[in-house]
Amino acid sequence: METKNIGLRGVEVADTRISNIDGEKGRLIYRGYDIMDLVENSTFEETAYLLLYDNLPTKVQLDDFNAKLIEARYIPKQMQKNMGNWRKDADPMDMLQAFVSALAGYYDEEFSNKDASYEKAINLIAKVPTIIASWQRIRDGLPLVDPDPTLSHAANFLYMMTGEKPDAEVEKIFDRCLILHADHTFNASTFTARQVASTRAHMYSASSAAIGALSGELHGGANTEVMKMLLDIQEIDRVESWIKERMEKGDRIMGMGHAVYRTYDPRATVLKKLSSELAEKTKEPWFAITEKVETTTIKLMKEMKGKDIYPNVDLYSASLYYMLKIPVDLNTPIFAISRVVGWAAHIIEEKFAEAAPKPALYRPKATYVGKYCGPEGCKYERLDLRK
Numbered sequence: 001m002e003t004k005n006i007g008l009r010g011v012e013v014a015d016t017r018i019s020n021i022d023g024e025k026g027r028l029i030y031r032g033y034d035i036m037d038l039v040e041n042s043t044f045e046e047t048a049y050l051l052l053y054d055n056l057p058t059k060v061q062l063d064d065f066n067a068k069l070i071e072a073r074y075i076p077k078q079m080q081k082n083m084g085n086w087r088k089d090a091d092p093m094d095m096l097q098a099f100v101s102a103l104a105g106y107y108d109e110e111f112s113n114k115d116a117s118y119e120k121a122i123n124l125i126a127k128v129p130t131i132i133a134s135w136q137r138i139r140d141g142l143p144l145v146d147p148d149p150t151l152s153h154a155a156n157f158l159y160m161m162t163g164e165k166p167d168a169e170v171e172k173i174f175d176r177c178l179i180l181h182a183d184h185t186f187n188a189s190t191f192t193a194r195q196v197a198s199t200r201a202h203m204y205s206a207s208s209a210a211i212g213a214l215s216g217e218l219h220g221g222a223n224t225e226v227m228k229m230l231l232d233i234q235e236i237d238r239v240e241s242w243i244k245e246r247m248e249k250g251d252r253i254m255g256m257g258h259a260v261y262r263t264y265d266p267r268a269t270v271l272k273k274l275s276s277e278l279a280e281k282t283k284e285p286w287f288a289i290t291e292k293v294e295t296t297t298i299k300l301m302k303e304m305k306g307k308d309i310y311p312n313v314d315l316y317s318a319s320l321y322y323m324l325k326i327p328v329d330l331n332t333p334i335f336a337i338s339r340v341v342g343w344a345a346h347i348i349e350e351k352f353a354e355a356a357p358k359p360a361l362y363r364p365k366a367t368y369v370g371k372y373c374g375p376e377g378c379k380y381e382r383l384d385l386r387k
């Protein structure tokens, strides 16, 4: 029997009102709005509200949402103490997954209804940056920096991580990065979140599972791998031979290719521009090297496999974050700072969708290709008789 739907590519498993991708045209829509419009005119907080509540907020709604986010930024001191017991070289994604999951143990919380889930969503969106920034300070042996209620979500994270308030340009660039990463339909981590939520597990549990899925290098982990690649390449003249060698071995070039887009990923378009602008300012080589990685991979892919390939969201975010002085292994956790909004929206939709068809517990079928000893099944052999 032939296995169908490997990797569930192209299989529609649920209705969603949250986002949509046109893979042929290279468009990404959040709740009806093109991300190009949002990235130009909105803020991360406003976009987060849109993704969660299905509408752009009024001024009063946005002020209220912001106030709730700001109030929820603190994480328990005990949690920060516990972080101190971790190995300093632990992967920040492992740390993030563990402490997001641990949030459920610090508060006596209601999880069962929709309103409670929105509160959890706000709590998560507000606390994930604090968890990451705290870990960064702790592993570097630096004093912790409390959240600053006067700063935006983007600026506050950079402030808590570095101890310095970013200038307006850096804040805007980072805010745009957060908008671009906030949701992306049924990607691996969001589908994980929805799958866990479909069992009626709670928001923190489903989100920590999603963090695990995001950590892999074929998903969110790709941006960290891209920066490692750029650092390994070091010079623009080495790009061609480096990429050729890897592609001839059958390796994948991180930051290139996408399961849905068959053209330029719109997020890569924006990130490429932002990275280029920042490189003008910092005079660092990383943008130019990345651009050469892009053109070389496209050229070699055509020559070797006769196929088109385009950059995805991770290609240019890597150099951008590097020039923003963000440690390389925080690239993927930063993805989570933003994507947690999408996870939360999808978890709420999965659990509380009112319109038919309502989501059901995910339970796909597998094709069994294992041991077969005949219709009666294999006979158990006692341990001492086994060879």
Ligand SMILES: CC(C)(COP(=O)(O)OP(=O)(O)OC[C@H]1O[C@@H](n2cnc3c(N)ncnc32)[C@H](O)[C@@H]1OP(=O)(O)O)[C@@H](O)C(=O)NCCC(=O)NCCS
Residues within 6 Å of the ligand: 217, 218, 219, 220, 222, 247, 251, 252, 253, 254, 255, 256, 257, 258, 259, 260, 305, 307, 309, 312, 313, 314
């Ligand atoms: C994202 C990804 C898993 C999508 O895969 P996909 O659309 O299912 O593409 P496939 O895995 O079917 O690959 C199609 C072909 O292109 C090749 N290919 C795809 N991405 C490639 C890449 N980044 N580098 C080199 N070759 C690549 C595959 O080897 C495959 O060749 P084959 O048909 O000879 O086997 C894939 O492009 C990839 O691994 N990219 C690198 C990791 C990455 O950047 N992930 C972040 C995604 S946002």
